[in-house]
Amino acid sequence: MTPAIPPAMDRPHFIGIGGAGMSGIAKILARRGARVAGSDAKDSETAAALRALGVEVHVGHAAAHLADDASSVVVSSAIRADNPELAEATRRGVPAVHRSEALAALMTGLRTIAVAGTHGKTTTTSMLAVALTRLGLSPSYAIGGDLDVPGSNAEAGTGDLFVAEADESDRSFHRYRPEVAVVLNVELDHHANYASMEEIYESFEIFASRVRAGGTLVINADQAGARELTARLADRQKLRIVTYGEAPEADFRVVRVVPDRLTSEVTVAIGGEDVPARELAFRVAVPGRHYAHNAVAALAAGVAAGVPAEELAHALGFYTGVRRRLQLMGEAAGVQVVDSYAHHPTEMAADLEAIRGGTEGGRVLVAFQPHLFSRTKELAEEMGRALALADACLVLGIYPAREDPIPGVTSELIVDAARAHGADVRSVADKSAVPDAVAGIAGPGDIVLTMGAGDVTELGPQILARLSG
Known part of the structure; x- marks a missing residue:
């Protein structure tokens, strides 16, 4: 259609x-x-x-x-x-x-699956889009990053499903009326628009209230903010809630995640009143436990939309990633260069832990570019703690995006915090100096991570060229 x-x-x-x-x-x-x-x-x-x-x-x-x-x-x-x-x-x-009004207009007449959360929206949305496409359902989709295959961030499908990211940053996700809503996690971010966790909870409650009658909310059973949101929604009789995660009571329970370099084997136990209890195992072509959980969220959302679980689990195995989400840029001189969009401390720590599982004894080296002055002001300490998970890190200047500078807020706040947590870290004021700096410390078996939501992604090819030389 x-x-x-x-x-x-x-x-x-x-x-x-x-x-x-x-x-x-x-x-x-x-x-x-x-x-x-x-x-x-x-x-x-x-x-x-x-x-x-x-x-x-x-x-x-x-x-x-x-x-x-x-x-x-x-x-x-x-x-x-x-x-x-x-x-x-x-x-x-x-x-x-507004962009969100335009997107909402495109959803008119279609069965929408809207994926929200502080982290993981792009990955989860793209996993679901790839799987539904693989099953021949021809979904429309709009994603915040280009799929590795087919290489685009959007498609106008002929089926009746529309899969989209639901952005909480400016409350624009209040405009959607999904049949299935997904909440991956609830944390304080976007400090220019939210002053407290209470405001975040209120915003996500409004999003949940927008689910169509007879629809489903799929929500994380493990993450503290998501659990609090679930408790706040408990008295909403018309809202069907399906949970996923490692918690024993989760409807889609993650039984095990077995890492294999840059992939993972995931086993999930499916229960609940409407679904016969059984275990499913499938492979995810991205590393790390948090990406495995994203895949299970996608599985739960697709099942809520009426797609058979076994077929969907098999189709999820054809997902090969999104550009900038732990995307392997290449290898030179025995060093792999991987690009990460992570810019919030939770994302940074998750990606570093995931990459650590694929090094096979090598070191993890990071070139990190902070994103937004407001985020740096509020989360410098947490960013520094996350960077301490790397063996060595270079910290660039703040990428301002839409913001004006804030007096006294520089990337040195992150450098100081990282050092306080024992990190081997130094500032690099000139982005063009990063390839030489990396080449001076990287060796065979190491993985170099370019990390951040700004233009740090441009460094991957430059680092590979320098290593080759």
Whole structure:
């Protein structure tokens, strides 16, 4: 089935079209037949992929880029009011549509599975998208990262399922009406938008309340924040709750995770009132216990949507990863270089522990780029503790993204915290100096991790080239 294009979306202009979330929506609209245009600060592979779909992509921001007959401008929370294209749209009376509103419009008429949580959204969403596609169900999906295979972050499928990340950072996930909602974990992050855990809980409660009548909430049975959220939702009689994790009472209970270098063998026991009790085993092509749990969350969500568990477990074995989620960039001089999007301390620790299991005696070396001044201000101590799990680490300057600097907040806060926890750590002010620095300390059998949500990902190929030389 091909849903109708909402009127405001037939000639949209995306400001920041190269972003992970924005580009996915633009691709789906283009594939559904909309005339899509947009702009981004710089050219990129994403822009090239959009142009291949017939999207007009401008480099840089200027009022003249907005077509005379644009039906709307699509913006994210990162776009400021003084952006020239947004200002021009305001002057002309062209409606501004938030990214999440555009995504919600694409879900209309489809059975939506929305994946939320402080960490793991992209991985879990992509695992489910790959498995459902493998089973021939042709889902539509919008993911915050490009799949390793087929290499895109979005698809306009012909089936009745839509799988999407549900972003809590700016509360935009309140706009969705999923049939199945997934909550992977609940932690305090995005400090510019949330002042306390209580605000986080209230936000996730609203998300859970948006589940359609007869729908299901799939939620982590192990993580403290998710357990607290489950307790708060206990009196909502119309909400069916399915749990997953290692807790004995979990409906989808993780029995064991057996690591095998950069893969894992997962065994899960499925119980509950509606599902006959049995064990299933399947392989996940990414390392670490937390990725195994993401796969079990995907399994539980797919089963809640009516997909047979055995078929789905087998199909999950065809998932080969998402770019920037422990993505192997290559090997040179006996050193593997892996790229990680981790930028919150919990993610950082999980990825470092996962990589540790695949070193076979080698060292884990990290080039870490902090993301956002506000996050660094609040979580520098925890980031330093996480980096102490590496054998050696280089810390770059803070990637600001959408934020202005905060006086006194620099990456040195993380360096000091890491040293206090016994880490072998040093600052690298110039990003271009990292390849030489890595080459000076890396040896055969080591794994180098480029880590962060900013442009640190550009260092992987440069490090490999330096090691080769």
